[in-house]
Every structure is written in C-alpha cells, then in structure tokens.
Amino acid sequence: MTAVYPTDSLLLAVQGPVFAPGDAGYAEEVAGFNVAHRPAAALVVGATSSADVAAAVRYARATGKRVAVQATGHGLTEELFDTVLVSTRRMDRVSIDPLNRRATVGAGVRWSAVIEAAAPHGLAPLNGSSSHVGVVGYTTGGGLGPMARRYGFAADHVRRFTIVTADGRVRDIDENATGEDGDLFWAVRGGKGNFGIVTELEFDLVPVAGFFGGAVIFPGEAAGAVLHAWRAWAPTLPEETTTSVALLNLPPDPRLPEPLRGRSVVAQRFTHLGAGGADLLAPMRAVAEPLMDTVADLPYAAIDAVHMDPTDPMPGWDRGCALAELTAETADTVLAHAVDSPLAMIEIRLLGGAIARRPEVPNAVSGRDAAFGVFTVGVLAGPQPHLVPAASAALVEALRPWAAAGGLVNFLGQASPDRVGSLWSAADRARLRTIAATVDPDRTFATNVVLG
Template identity: 60%
Template sequence: MTIARIDLPATAGPVFVPGDEGYAAEVASWNVAHRHEPLAVVGATSAQDVAAAVRWAGAHGLPVAVQATGHGAVRPVTGGLLISTRRMSTVSVDPAARTARVGAGARWSQVVEAAAVHGLAPLNGSSSHVGVVGYTLGGGAGPLGRRYGFAADHVRCVEIVTADGALRTVDADHEADLFWAVRGGKGNFGVVTEIEFGLFEVPGFFGGGIYFPGTHAAEVLHAYRAWSAGLPEEMSSSVALLRLPPLPQLPEPLRGAYVAHLRVAYLGTPEDGDKLLAPMRAAAPALIDDVSWLPYSAVDAVHRDPVDPMPSRDRGVLLGELTARTVEHVLEVAGPQVDVPLIMVEVRHLGGAFARPPAVPNAVSGRGAQYSLFVIGPGLPELTPVVDAVTDRVLAVETMPGGLINFSGHAGPEALLANWAPADRDRLLRIKHSYDPTNVFSGGQALVG
C-alpha cells in the first residue's frame, strides 16, 4: 500500500512519506537496532494533531504507532502510521502543588531541570535523556523508587487520544478503568498527549557509582547480595557487570574494560550514607569511586547510561530473592572469564515502596519482587541469535511470576501478558477491547488476547 500525498492527514505539524526529505530523521529512534518504515509519519505539535492523525489512520484501516525519543523501541514499525511526539515537549511545574504537567515528547532532563529550581524532583529513570511518557506508562522503576515507588504510582491525570480519535482527560474520577490501565499498560490504549504527576522534595542526595575491576566481580556480587538485603528504603541501588567499549571519552581505567559497577542513591545525610556504603567499599579495591553529595540535577551520575544512540536488545526477569546460587550462575555464564556479546548484566534492588500498592490502584505489575535481573546485548542483526541465546542462559535462574513491561524488551505477546496476574491480565484485555476494539495500537509492546 502507498499513500498519495493529497490524502495525507491535515495537521499543523509536518507529515512525511518514504522518499521525502526529513522522513528518515523523523522516524529515527534512539535504539538504532530498529529502523522504522511506516507508510507515513506525522510530526505532531499538539493533541489536535494527534487526534487528526488517529482519525485519519482509522479511516484508512491503518495501525498507529507512537514515538518520542525511541529509547523504548523493541521492534520496527513497518507500514501503518507513526506519530512522532518529540515536538510536544512542554513542561510546567507547580511548586505549590508539587506537580509537573508535561507534553508527550518531553524528556526527563527537562523535568529535572524545571523541578530542581524549586528543590523538587520527579521519579525519573536511570537516564534523564529518556522520554517521560513512555517510561511512566510502563511503570518506571527509577533511582528513588525504593523510597517513593513507581513513577506511575504518582500520576494524577492523563490526556489521551483513543482509537476513535477522541481526546479524553482521565483520572481517578473520570474513566477510571482507562486511567487504571494506562498506568502500567503502556501505549496499548491510545496516544498520551499530556501527563500530570507528583514531585518530591529532594534538592539533593548522596549517590553516584563505584567501579570495581572485573576480576573482583564475584566478591562484589556476593557482598551486594548480603548488603542490599538489609538496606533501608532510603537507599536505592543496583550493581551491573559491564563490558565497556574502548572509547576515548571513558576514563582510562574503564576504557575497554570489564567492570562491576555499583550504583547508589541515598536519601539521607552523607555521614549516614558513608556508613551504609562501608561494607561495599570494603568488598574490593575500587577503580573509581565517585559517590558523594549531589544536587538532584546531577542524578545521571548514578547510572551514567550512554547518551548517544546505539543498537540494543534487552530482556529481564524478577527475583523473589537474590541467592548465592543466582549470583554464582550469573558469574558462570556472564563473568569476566566468559567471552559473550553482552553490554550489561544488572541486578537491581526493588522491594520497599515498589512493593506497596499506590493510593490510586494501577496496572503496574511485579510489585512482589525484591530484585530484577536485566540483560542488554548489542542489537545487531548478525548477533541476534547468539545474544538471545546468551540472554536466555543468564536469565535461567529461579524467578518469580510476573515482570516489568519496561524490562520485557522484545518479549512476544504471550510472554508480555505473563507480566500480570490473571485477574489484572483479564482486566487489561477487557479495557483494551473496549477502547481499541480493532487493535489500532498494535505496535511495540502490544497486548493481544
């Protein structure tokens, strides 16, 4: 099928079809493993543009996909209509109410900067370059999560265009079923054009990272297992086994190295933070230790995620506990002695506020987990079979039922639905069928059933 230019949707923002100058830039995603090839892409500038685009797609029987930054791209968009929301990047902070209202294309860096002026902080993820909406709709397990929970737990209201092209504002009192589903069910129910959520009084924190030589990975992981189990909720942490590239912008000790990277964010005094961190600092000699008191605007220093676009392929599981057996298994299949094409194997501490239900219930899954185990490999077509095989081996540990949709990567429909308990799964599908009976929103991490 091809689209005649005269038949394109009438929007204030630009519309591109294959062959147009600007098409490639508009469809590009941060995860360059996936090359989108929609029949048309709308560079939406407003909710009205989004609604017009969805109505046009419906009239032509086309599926709709949406993208802001493309960090969460898990499969290519082929055919159909792609709505690019990157121009819809407004951010408004109400310091008295401690809330932020942001457009569909806003990045966390914009919210962090706007909130920090007032001594406030959002529940952003490990990288502030990620888009706010996609991250939040998938739950959002960030570096303050053990204290405050998932980002989705603090959403106040959502503006969304559903499959019929209607623009709706939903909250706990208006279309409560849809409000429940969209907070945790990701983009399966429409295109979110604005979102409002709570902020927290966090002007600064004690945090950063410690890089240990890969030769001490066993000592670090076993120490982390014992240490993390007794931490207060004010301490959020993770530890990652990293195979770093030989890039000149990396510090010399890390360039091309295999390292164990401890990441911490503590909402307490530096003195108490130092005491809490002492057992991990004693676990092995550090290559770099940059843990200190930081303004919240420096939150990216905790994980130091890559900023430049890259091809990646990821998947994760949840753990009821982090056992010695699990640690030994991870070291056996992905430790420094094994030559495998992986970028990162991460163990993240959950529990705390992640485990508690929010004031307004939502569809976020995985609340019973104490840890996640997450793997990222290079998303290169020629390496996909071996990356998937190695990922399967790493994740072949004693897991608990359920999962986090943001950590589900390229999982298929059946595995995706397994993130939820049966009752929540059935409710999600009922709401999906009610608001999107023809499965217009079928791209990305689609719920099918």
C-alpha cells in the same frame, strides 16, 4: 468534483509536518535511540497537539493502517512496518506548579527537561537511570528509577493525563474518573501503549534537591566478591537507599573514563536520600579496590551519574526478568553467564520498599511483588551480534528457578504477547485485556509491548 486523497485530508487536518518515505526529513523523524530498529512507517505525523494526534488516528483508521507512537526511540523493538507513526518530539511543553509540587508535560518530553525545570524549586521527578528517556513511554510502563525504593514507581504519582483513543476522541482523565475513563486511568499507568496515545501527563514531584550517590566501580576480577557481598548487603538497606549492581563489558570508547575503557567491570550503583549514606555504603566500598568511586553528595541534576547510561544512539537488544530471591546459587548462575559474555550489561536492581506498596489510586504496574529486577543489554554490532539474543535468553532461562511470578514491563525487551501478559496476575491480565478490547477492539495501536 476534485478527488481528495486521504493524505490530503490528513495534511489539511494537522498543524505539524507529515512525512512519507523518501521525503526530506523522514529519516530524521524516524531515527531514535535504538538504531537496531528503524520504523518503516507509511507516514509520519510530526504531531504538535492532541488534535494532530487525533487527526492521525482518524486518518489511520480511515485508510486501514495501524498507529504507532515514538518519542525518543529508547523502547523501539520492531520496525513498525506500514504504520502511521505519530512522532511526539514537538510536544515538548514542561510546566511546573511548585506550590502543588506538580509537573505537566507534553508527550515528547524527556526526563532531562523535567529535572531542569523542577530543580530551582527543590523538586525532582521520578525519572529512571537515564534522563534521555521519554517521560510518557517510561511512566506508562511503571517507571523504576534511582529513588524507587523511597517513592515507588513513576506511574504511582500520575494525577491526570490526556489520551487519544482508537475512536479518535481526546479524553482528559484524572484520578477521580469512573467508568471506562476510570478503567483507562488504571490501565495506562503500567499497561504501556496498548490503550491509546497519551498527549499530556500530569504527575507529582518529590521534595528532593540532592542525594548521596553515584557508582563504585570495581575490576571484573572482583565480580564474584562484589555480587555475593551485594546480595547479602542490599536487602538490609532502608527504603531511603536504592541500589543495583551491574556486570559491564565496556567498549574501548575514548569518552569513557580511562580506567574503564575496554574492560570488564562491576558497578555498584547507589542513591541515598537523607543522612547516613556513607555509613551504609562503607561495607561495599571495602569489598575490593575500586577502579573508580564517584559516590558523593550531589545535586539531583547529577542523577545520571549513578548509572552512567549511554546517551548516543546504539543498536541495543534488551531482555529482563524479575526474581523472587537472590540466593548464593542465583548469584553464581549470573556469574557463570557473565564469563566471556557478548552482553554489554547484566544488571540486578534491588526492589522492595515503596516499590512493593500499592498507590492510593490503584494502577496496572506489574512486578511490584518481585524482590529483584534483572536487566540485560547487548549491542547488536561487532563480529558476532547474533550471539547477543541467545546469551540474554539463556541467562533468563537459567534464572527461572528463582523467577518471581510477574515482571517489569519496561525491562522485558522483545517478547511475545503471551510473555507480556504473563507479567501480570491472572486477574489484572484479564482486566487489561478487557479494557484494551473495549477501547481498541481492532487493535489500532502497534506498540512494542503487545498484551496477550
């Protein structure tokens, strides 16, 4: 009898390509946005369907390996050694149902594709600051974007998903699900990749064709005036406005607008839906002389102009926390940590509005009750990359007196399972752990956010 090696059985079971280390195509397949980490997977399955994902999960189980998933690599925080990595980039189907204002997407879709497909219908998705981020990774972590105060988290608008669980089953689960599937419908919307691999996601779009927004960017010398003014002004805004303020150390990159290259600046980000945006923004525009002011009436397709996130791969280090309040002392603490900081960005986002409201069908989104979200990014390059993790940890520690009870999972960065678990209330954390232990008792899934 001819021996059938496990890899042969996998090759027979999947339609997509399978790559081992050293194979042509392996390096391209594992490459993602965050080049500080490069998955060192034992095998990569270029999945083309739910059946491919299920075959990869079954193969991993049969060979005693763990399973990881990657769409874009924006959320990479570790090397995923010796895993079977499911690469979802080929699962790129986007379908729009304009009548019911719904989108259905495959696991590998980025927000940019949904924005483009929805725009001709006067509709928009609840994407985040960068449309290059993947829909599924973002949404399973809640998903907090530039319209969040008006419409809430992306996860609040999910209607259905298909998921492959550790037993290799393909489950189609919608908002009416009960029992174990109902538990999964709650947990996956906010609990990140601890429960399985989502292969398809269906969610509501919102009737937004355009917005009044962009960024007002001031020189770094105005950081104190801008942050203190923003702190007092932001909580007075209506839900139609979503805003954040970011202290940025920008590289001398020729792709940046000339006035910003190689400078420390403070960016005030602003998205307003409906009329009256210019009047609301006027006091902040007057705080100092801006270097740049891009705020205008824009089509929704220009939404990336609000945050101007980098799009090229970079070695990033993220860390964040949530605040219950932003007092003058909190702002001074942030400013003190920004002086000569190795961090590329310290951003504070105003929460509240629809973010704070639970959706009709409850979900596991964390951080809903916080007043502000803090997100730091450092680049692990240059002469002293080791200073970055220490600087972000020091800021988060210094902000502890004003910390909210929970936090936002998408902004956590590298964190211990216990720190991840602490983002939720004791009851929600216990429920998430019970569901994970039921559907994946052997912890088959290796994710960047390990729930403890």
